Amino acid sequence: MIAADLPAVMAAAAAVHPAYPEDQAVFAERLRLAPSGCHVLAGERGLLCGYLISHPWPAGAVPALNSLLGVPPEGETNWYLHDLALLPAARGTGAASAIVSKLVEQVARTGYRSVALVAxxxxxxxxxxxxxxxxxxxxxxxxxxxxxxxxxYMRRERM
Structure with a gap:
């Protein structure tokens, strides 16, 4: 994901998670803080059809919805999956499973011991x-x- 993707990410977020609106500043901050944890899925004609936003965050804690993080605490061993959203065209393709597997492998390689989320x-x-x-x-x-x-609240301990 890059900053230029944010308008399409926001449109997808509004379509997939209308009950959980968040400002673009929230997504922009997550991208700035943890670019390696932010991904987009391109579909037909290169149009965005999904995204994943994630970043380091303490195990047992959940950032408030639509809130800025500031600076995540240093030395964390937990990675937080903030949001995974797929537009209908991408569902059933295995894309969600693929990006979750990729993220778990990525964070394990960089020393994180768990990944958490709110289902x-x-x-x-x-x-x-x-x-x-x-x-x-x-x-x-x-x-x-x-x-x-x-x-x-869910967590995966075995990476």
């Missing part, structure tokens, strides 16, 4: 198939409630 929209089954497990973090209950009733 929304009934996606926990997808994440379980990729080695993620639900982690009960009482301190996250209030923040998870800002997503949806079924939102759950």
């Amino acid at each position: 929304v929209n009934g996606s926990a089954g997808f994440w379980r198939r990729h080695g993620f497990a639900e982690v009960a973090e009482a301190a996250l209950a209030e923040k998870l409630a800002t997503y949806d009733a079924a939102a759950c």
